[in-house]
Amino acid sequence: MTEERLIIPRKTTNKFFLTIAIGVILLIAGIIMMAAGGGAEHGGGHGEAAAAGHEAASWTKRLFLNLWLNNVYFSGIALIGVFFVAIQYVAYAGWSVLIKRIPEALGYFLPIGAIVMIVVFLFGGHDIFHWTHEYLYDVNDPRYDPIIAGKSGYLNFWFFLIRMVVFFALWILFFNWLRRNSINEDLHGGLTYYNKSITISAMFLVVFGVSSSMSAWDWVLSIDTHWFSTMFGWYVFASWFVAGLSAITLTVVILKQNGYLKLVNANHLHDLGKFVFAFSIFWTYIWFSQFMLIWYANIPEESIYFLDRLDPHYKWIFFFNLIINFAFPFLVLMTRDAKRQMIMLKIVTIAILIGHWFDFYLMMMPGTMRGDAGIGFIEIGTTLIFLGVFLVTFTKGLTKASLVPVNHPFIEESIHHHV
Amino acid sequence: MNKKFVLGIYDDEDVLLDAIENVRAAGTKIYDVFSPYPVHGIDDVLGIKRSRLPIVAFFCGLFGTSFALWMQIWMLGFDWPMIIGGKPHIAIPAFIPVTFELTVLCAAFGMVITFFIVSRLKPSFKVNVFDKRSTDDKFVMAIEVKEGVTDMSALNNLLRSNGAIEVNEKEVIK
Numbered sequence: 001m002t003e004e005r006l007i008i009p010r011k012t013t014n015k016f017f018l019t020i021a022i023g024v025i026l027l028i029a030g031i032i033m034m035a036a037g038g039g040a041e042h043g044g045g046h047g048e049a050a051a052a053g054h055e056a057a058s059w060t061k062r063l064f065l066n067l068w069l070n071n072v073y074f075s076g077i078a079l080i081g082v083f084f085v086a087i088q089y090v091a092y093a094g095w096s097v098l099i100k101r102i103p104e105a106l107g108y109f110l111p112i113g114a115i116v117m118i119v120v121f122l123f124g125g126h127d128i129f130h131w132t133h134e135y136l137y138d139v140n141d142p143r144y145d146p147i148i149a150g151k152s153g154y155l156n157f158w159f160f161l162i163r164m165v166v167f168f169a170l171w172i173l174f175f176n177w178l179r180r181n182s183i184n185e186d187l188h189g190g191l192t193y194y195n196k197s198i199t200i201s202a203m204f205l206v207v208f209g210v211s212s213s214m215s216a217w218d219w220v221l222s223i224d225t226h227w228f229s230t231m232f233g234w235y236v237f238a239s240w241f242v243a244g245l246s247a248i249t250l251t252v253v254i255l256k257q258n259g260y261l262k263l264v265n266a267n268h269l270h271d272l273g274k275f276v277f278a279f280s281i282f283w284t285y286i287w288f289s290q291f292m293l294i295w296y297a298n299i300p301e302e303s304i305y306f307l308d309r310l311d312p313h314y315k316w317i318f319f320f321n322l323i324i325n326f327a328f329p330f331l332v333l334m335t336r337d338a339k340r341q342m343i344m345l346k347i348v349t350i351a352i353l354i355g356h357w358f359d360f361y362l363m364m365m366p367g368t369m370r371g372d373a374g375i376g377f378i379e380i381g382t383t384l385i386f387l388g389v390f391l392v393t394f395t396k397g398l399t400k401a402s403l404v405p406v407n408h409p410f411i412e413e414s415i416h417h418h419v
Numbered sequence: 420m421n422k423k424f425v426l427g428i429y430d431d432e433d434v435l436l437d438a439i440e441n442v443r444a445a446g447t448k449i450y451d452v453f454s455p456y457p458v459h460g461i462d463d464v465l466g467i468k469r470s471r472l473p474i475v476a477f478f479c480g481l482f483g484t485s486f487a488l489w490m491q492i493w494m495l496g497f498d499w500p501m502i503i504g505g506k507p508h509i510a511i512p513a514f515i516p517v518t519f520e521l522t523v524l525c526a527a528f529g530m531v532i533t534f535f536i537v538s539r540l541k542p543s544f545k546v547n548v549f550d551k552r553s554t555d556d557k558f559v560m561a562i563e564v565k566e567g568v569t570d571m572s573a574l575n576n577l578l579r580s581n582g583a584i585e586v587n588e589k590e591v592i593k
Contacts, residue, residue: 292512296504335473418459 001411003186003402006260008395016391023384027063030377034059057372064124065368066382071120072219073243073360074390075113076236080244081106082175083208085182086201094413095271098264100405102251104182105397106244107175109390114168117219121164128368131155131225148225155222163218167211174204182405189407212237220360224367227305231290236363238283242325243356245275246349251394253342253349260403266340267417273339277329280352284326308366313373317362324355357383421590423564424450425571426549427578428557428585432458435558438581439464442560445577450561453553472530479529480522487521488514547591564588 081103088096125132135141136148148155177200185193213233221232229235249272255261294302309318329348338344365373405411427442429435436458442449443466452465462469495501496509506513535541553559560583562574578586 288512288515292515295512296506298505334477336469 001404001406003406004260004262004404006255006395006399006403008399012395013392016388016395018388019384019391020388023381023386023388025381026377027381027385030379030381031059031063033377034062057369059378060124061127062369062372062378063382064120064127065364066378067116067120068124068128068219069360069364070382070386071113071116072364073357074109074386075117076240077244077247077390078106078109078113079171079208079212080240081248082110082171082178082204083212083241084244084248085178086174086204086208089178089198089201090205092198092410094410095268095417097405097408097410097414098261098417099248099252099268099272100182100408101398101401101403102255103244103248104179105394105400106247107171107179108393108397110168110172110175112389112393114165114172117164117168118161121161125157128364129222129225130367131222132157151225155225160218160222163214167215170207170211174200174207178204183401185407186402186405187407191409194409212240220363223364224305226301229290229294229302229305231286235283235286235290238279238286239356239359242276242279242283243353245272245279246352246356248272249276249345250349250353253346255403257342263404263415265417267419268414269342269345270336270339270419271417273333273345276345276349276352277333277339280325280329280333284322284330287322287326308370309362311366311371313371314362314366317358321355321359321362324351325359328355421592423566424549424589424591425562425564425569425574425578426585426587426589427560427562427581427583428550428552428587429560429582430557430584431582432558434582435560436460436464438560438578438583441581442562442577447562447574447577450563453549453559453561455554455556455558458558472534475533476526476530479533480526482529483522483525484518486525487518491517549589549591550587 084103085100087093088100121128130136131148131151133143135143136145137152138144139149178197181193181197181200185197216233216236220236221227221229249269252261252264252269252272256264291306294306297303308314328351332344332348333339361375361379408414427438429438435452435454439449439452439461443464449465452461454461491514492509495503500508502508503510503513548554549561550557550559560578562578564571564574575586
């Protein structure tokens with residue numbers, strides 16, 4: 001078994017930095033336009049929902065929300081990388097050994113995600129989370145909100161911050177732990193590292209089960225403070241997981257098209273394709289389970305969530321979300337041949353990655369930006385910056401170790417994988 | 420009608436796969452190969468085309484979807500409209516679970532029934548076991564003998580030179 005080192009050409013790195021630069025320029029242009037024109041460019045051409053007399057959201061609020069949105073999205077993908085490796089270990093999976101370094105390297109974004117998330121929360125918390133306002137808890141204030149005050153045991157500044165720090169600390173700890181064992185295995189071989197990785201993975205999965213659900217409540221659900229849904233932890237997990245699987249599959253396809261991962265063949269792609277196909281359906285199942293119960297019961301405090309999203313301003317995203325994240329992958333990836341072809345996988349995974357960005361957009365914007373949300377320079381700029389930073393850290397992580405885990409005990413099984 | 424078969428018995432998976440390739444390359448048509456367990460890659464070397472059963476499944480599923488939607492829309496929207504929970508008569512979200520179930524049911528049953536018909540599986544189906552050891556630890560390659568056409572000794576040599584541990588003959592009453 002020979003090592004396979006990824007070399008990122010200077011040109012590619014420059015492209016990543018160019019992405020960041022374009023993002024910065026677009027973001028600054030967007031901020032200037034919004035600050036000067038009072039949100040003249042909002043809406044990006046659709047929806048004049050901002051009714052007269054309605055106070056327009058400031059550019060800082062919009063910026064913080066975009067930072068939050070992208071950070072939750074990209075940190076989620078990074079976390080799914082670690083999660084994917086962990087389930088492969090716990091399941092004693094052999095097929096995935098050849099592609100295991102890719103999800104592993106996704107985790108390198110986690111420290112950046114942690115810092116950005118804490119900073120954005122400290123400076124933009126009031127813009128993103130309604131519940132952070134002190135007056136809501138003050139009985140003598142006219143703006144006192146008994147419902148939110150009742151949740152203060154869980155939703156308060158310090159506990160929220162502690163949870164955020166603890167979750168990220170645990171995720172980064174487990175990521176580093178798994179990664180170190182994986183690299184040591186390359187160097188020294190033997191079964192010790194493999195057996196240890198299984199134990200670490202099993203512990204991580206317990207942590208992940210609790211923390212992924214709770215972080216979904218904290219970072220996404222608490223934006224709509226009054227509203228609640230018991231499906232929400234699953235919903236955010238499903239969205240993250242299918243986006244993460246798409247990111248893994250897309251990376252495998254791109255690396256293969258550039259002459260790397262020579263041992264990976266159509267059978268591995270087939271399994272990745274099945275994963276993407278299955279979990280896009282799983283996401284839809286969760287989406288529908290959440291939607292139908294609320295639609296059927298039709299209780300105002302619950303249905304307001306979907307009424308906001310069926311508002312003319314967001315309606316197109318609401319349906320676009322279902323088409324790009326369910327109908328498109330479902331119909332395109334249904335046949336065996338499609339799952340085994342790189343071009344098909346590439347199209348579908350890119351569509352899913354875009355689709356789930358919109359999914360998070362739809363989870364966060366209606367509760368905060370209301371009618372002032374749009375897809376403009378600020379949105380595109382922030383996303384490009386995050387994408388660039390993510391790709392730089394991710395590819396750097398990929399170059400740090402051989403793409404083939406040379407001493408993994410199941411490496412032969414993976415090479416001869418056949419479906 | 421009686422059919423005569425030559426059976427090449429193999430005791431190794433890899434030898435068997437090579438033998439299948441060589442026998443087919445020599446122009447001999449293999450009737451079938453019997454194995455105690457599924458052998459990876461045997462379909463490819465035997466030149467068996469992929470089943471078209473998934474296409475049947477897709478159309479059966481499509482039938483299930485349209486049937487379920489038509490049934491509910493017609494029943495609850497036109498034949499016997501009722502107000503349920505203050506919802507419109509044709510309330511699509513409420514129809515989705517039934518539509519999903521019928522899609523799965525029709526796809527699964529359609530596929531199984533089609534499979535039975537295509538492979539002629541019926542209660543009176545008689546299975547020819549060429550060699551009982553193919554259910555234990557041996558692989559059996561069956562080649563149909565055409566009276567007067569097949570050169571028996573050449574076939575025998577071909578099988579043996581490709582690693583068959585035994586070559587037997589068997590007559591099967593159809």
